Amino acid sequence: MTFTWRPARRLLASLVQSRTIITENKFNKAGLERAIPAFRSVCGDGGVSLSEAVREQHGRDESVHRCCPPDVVVWPRCVEEVSALAKICRHHCLPIIPFGTGTGLEGGVGAVEGGVCFSLRNMDRVLDVHQEDFDVTVEPGVTRKGLNSYLRDTGLWFPVDPGADASICGMAATSASGTNAVRYGTMRENVLNLEVVLADGTVIHTAGRGRRTRKTSAGYNLTNLFVGSEGTLGLITKTTLRLYGVPEAMVSAVCTFPSVQAAVDSTVQILQAGVPIARIEFLDDVMIDACNRFNSLSYPVAPTLFLEFHGSEKSLEEQVTVTEEITRDNSGSDFNWARDAETRGRLWKARHDAWYAALALRPGCKAYSTDVCVPLSHLPQIIVETKEDLVRNRLTGPIAGHVGDGNFHCLMVLDPNDPDEVTRVHEFTERLARRALALDGTCTGEHGVGLGKRALLREEMGPLAIEVMQGLKATLDPKNLMNPGKVL
Amino acid sequence: MSRVLVGVKRVIDYAVKIRVKPDNSGVVTDGVKHSMNPFCEIAVEEAVRLKEKKFISEVVAVSCGPAQATETIRTALAMGCDRGIHVEVSGKDYESLGPLQVSKIFAALAKKEEASLVILGKQAIDDDCNQTGQMTAALLDWPQGTFASEVEITGDKVKVVREIDGGLETIKINMPAVLTADLRLNTPRYATLPNIMKAKKKKIANVKPADLGVDIVSRACRGTEWDTVGSLYEQWRSRSEHGALVF
Numbered sequence: 001m002t003f004t005w006r007p008a009r010r011l012l013a014s015l016v017q018s019r020t021i022i023t024e025n026k027f028n029k030a031g032l033e034r035a036i037p038a039f040r041s042v043c044g045d046g047g048v049s050l051s052e053a054v055r056e057q058h059g060r061d062e063s064v065h066r067c068c069p070p071d072v073v074v075w076p077r078c079v080e081e082v083s084a085l086a087k088i089c090r091h092h093c094l095p096i097i098p099f100g101t102g103t104g105l106e107g108g109v110g111a112v113e114g115g116v117c118f119s120l121r122n123m124d125r126v127l128d129v130h131q132e133d134f135d136v137t138v139e140p141g142v143t144r145k146g147l148n149s150y151l152r153d154t155g156l157w158f159p160v161d162p163g164a165d166a167s168i169c170g171m172a173a174t175s176a177s178g179t180n181a182v183r184y185g186t187m188r189e190n191v192l193n194l195e196v197v198l199a200d201g202t203v204i205h206t207a208g209r210g211r212r213t214r215k216t217s218a219g220y221n222l223t224n225l226f227v228g229s230e231g232t233l234g235l236i237t238k239t240t241l242r243l244y245g246v247p248e249a250m251v252s253a254v255c256t257f258p259s260v261q262a263a264v265d266s267t268v269q270i271l272q273a274g275v276p277i278a279r280i281e282f283l284d285d286v287m288i289d290a291c292n293r294f295n296s297l298s299y300p301v302a303p304t305l306f307l308e309f310h311g312s313e314k315s316l317e318e319q320v321t322v323t324e325e326i327t328r329d330n331s332g333s334d335f336n337w338a339r340d341a342e343t344r345g346r347l348w349k350a351r352h353d354a355w356y357a358a359l360a361l362r363p364g365c366k367a368y369s370t371d372v373c374v375p376l377s378h379l380p381q382i383i384v385e386t387k388e389d390l391v392r393n394r395l396t397g398p399i400a401g402h403v404g405d406g407n408f409h410c411l412m413v414l415d416p417n418d419p420d421e422v423t424r425v426h427e428f429t430e431r432l433a434r435r436a437l438a439l440d441g442t443c444t445g446e447h448g449v450g451l452g453k454r455a456l457l458r459e460e461m462g463p464l465a466i467e468v469m470q471g472l473k474a475t476l477d478p479k480n481l482m483n484p485g486k487v488l
Numbered sequence: 489m490s491r492v493l494v495g496v497k498r499v500i501d502y503a504v505k506i507r508v509k510p511d512n513s514g515v516v517t518d519g520v521k522h523s524m525n526p527f528c529e530i531a532v533e534e535a536v537r538l539k540e541k542k543f544i545s546e547v548v549a550v551s552c553g554p555a556q557a558t559e560t561i562r563t564a565l566a567m568g569c570d571r572g573i574h575v576e577v578s579g580k581d582y583e584s585l586g587p588l589q590v591s592k593i594f595a596a597l598a599k600k601e602e603a604s605l606v607i608l609g610k611q612a613i614d615d616d617c618n619q620t621g622q623m624t625a626a627l628l629d630w631p632q633g634t635f636a637s638e639v640e641i642t643g644d645k646v647k648v649v650r651e652i653d654g655g656l657e658t659i660k661i662n663m664p665a666v667l668t669a670d671l672r673l674n675t676p677r678y679a680t681l682p683n684i685m686k687a688k689k690k691k692i693a694n695v696k697p698a699d700l701g702v703d704i705v706s707r708a709c710r711g712t713e714w715d716t717v718g719s720l721y722e723q724w725r726s727r728s729e730h731g732a733l734v735f
Binding site: 146148149152153154155156157245247248311312341342345 | 503675682
């Protein structure tokens with residue numbers, strides 16, 4: 001088998017070489033050496049590291065892409081330092097790779113052309129909680145769970161929950177979403193303002209300094225330009241977020257269905273009935289089986305919906321009643337629900353441990369998550385076709401999905417040392433992405449484009465839109481120093 | 489029906505990186521985020537659940553400290569307590585306030601409020617003393633169920649499952665009693681906005697330790713240093729009576 005070095009093969013190459021660490025520095029090594037003392041004068045000696053272990057740590061995230069360590073890691077302590085460091089990088093033509101928590105799933109932190117990793121974890125203040133205005137501003141070192149813990153006395157929370165304890169600014173950079181998106185939206189809907197350092201060190205506020213209104217029609221929407229730009233247009237150093245009230249009460253429920261169609265039909269009908277459901281998660285039979293084994297549970301091995309309702313006591317009663325009726329009409333069975341925190345946790349444990357349960361199916365293997373999203377009405381078709389594809393190609397791919405958004409993940413469990421399986425997985429993911437594109441969908445619902453989906457992005461957007469994106473990139477980053485090799 | 493007192497302490501938030509003051513006299517507290525001690529949150533949650541299950545009729549949140557302690561009481565009220573008592577202790581008195589004085593205050597309040605249960609967190613995360621609950625029970629001569637990971641009330645008895653070194657111990661004690669909450673007793677609820685609004689209208693009474701007949705002057709004295717073990721032993725031998733240590 002031969003493989004040619006096309007961009008679409010990058011995933012294949014990454015998986016095969018997953019243990020190799022390669023440093024490529026296309027840029028001027030002498031420039032790097034001159035820059036390091038300059039970095040030290042900005043961040044202090046303790047704020048700059050050349051050690052191999054530290055660089056490796058900052059060259060990988062939670063994806064299957066190989067580790068691409070940067071040439072140096074720096075830890076700025078404030079936006080002024082970030083700006084100064086960016087100016088130094090620009091002067092010496094060094095790529096800049098922002099690093100939050102390294103919990104991304106698309107290889108966004110890989111320094112494919114070497115360069116300088118800006119680890120932002122020391123900028124970890126929660127600034128300006130405005131309880132009555134429902135907003136807060138955070139620095140990049142603040143994680144989602146850290147923020148919610150900080151806010152716990154205020155009755156407010158930030159509901160976007162991508163699973164990992166990710167940096168909030170990182171979540172803004174990748175336009176993250178999560179299980180709650182069906183009710184609370186994704187980062188796109190919940191970022192009010194950003195402080196961004198551009199490639200030349202300029203610091204801008206995308207909605208104006210200190211502005212935090214719930215709505216605005218002032219000028220171009222720069223905030224949403226940077227949300228999802230994955231560090232290719234600028235470095236996010238502050239995010240102003242919209243917060244929500246902590247729900248008065250929560251109820252979780254689980255329900256089994258005889259078919260994928262029945263489960264998805266129920267989802268559509270629940271949404272059409274106007275139930276403000278907070279979470280609606282789908283696990284297919286393979287996934288449930290994996291969860292049963294992993295957690296010694298005994299859920300019926302069939303397509304299952306995990307549901308969560310938020311609201312006042314009275315509204316919860318209504319929501320659960322309406323939902324139960326709908327599931328029954330769709331031949332749903334074993335409708336179990338729970339009110340108190342501990343039982344809810346037990347009920348949802350299967351869903352929370354899905355990733356590990358999938359990995360446990362084949363110990364020693366790695367897992368890769370696909371991430372397509374389609375309009376709701378096309379969801380049954382794409383899931384059914386995908387499952388047929390998995391069976392036909394003898395692939396392990398339990399499915400977990402945020403069906404309320406039409407988004408689902410196949411957790412592909414594969415042996416990275418089996419080139420045949422690696423190829424089959426890669427080809428499967430391409431087919432899946434194209435299937436989604438053919439159904440008016442997107443190749444990435446929430447994980448981002450990163451390293452591996454750039455060709456798919458071109459197919460999805462079409463050449464003209466891509467040209468506009470490239471124009472924006474060229475304007476904001478003419479030297480292509482901001483996280484090169486990603487998105488475009 | 490019965491009334492429960494819950495003790496809540498305002499401490500530096502568990503997520504904060506503690507820094508020592510430059511003069512080494514203590515830790516930096518100015519401008520640092522404070523919140524309710526996590527074990528106190530668990531105690532409040534348990535008390536509120538007991539009220540929801542109708543075993544008790546009223547939950548009173550108590551905190552000893554300066555003016556800011558009322559914020560912690562408000563959080564307890566937002567979690568479901570009915571009213572609060574702020575025992576005002578500030579300045580130097582607060583710096584030397586320790587479990588013995590706090591337990592005297594709680595004992596006095598428990599009698600005054602005719603409480604049938606006093607529920608405290610097992611320890612505070614700033615001093616880790618793990619003494620207040622036990623001392624309160626001793627002063628009141630009440631049974632104690634400490635390190636509780638499960639609490640069940642039947643009639644006027646409480647079944648407590650305690651987390652101890654060897655595993656779990658189940659005891660049955662009579663009420664009135666003192667309980668201290670351990671980590672796995674429950675998962676505390678978040679204060680919701682509607683409840684925070686309601687809590688603003690609930691009453692917090694302000695009292696001083698003297699009003700309760702409690703003297704909080706600290707009698708802890710400075711120790712003495714000796715150069716060698718030998719000289720310590722000599723002092724010890726010369727001071728002991730019948731082999732017992734006397735100071």
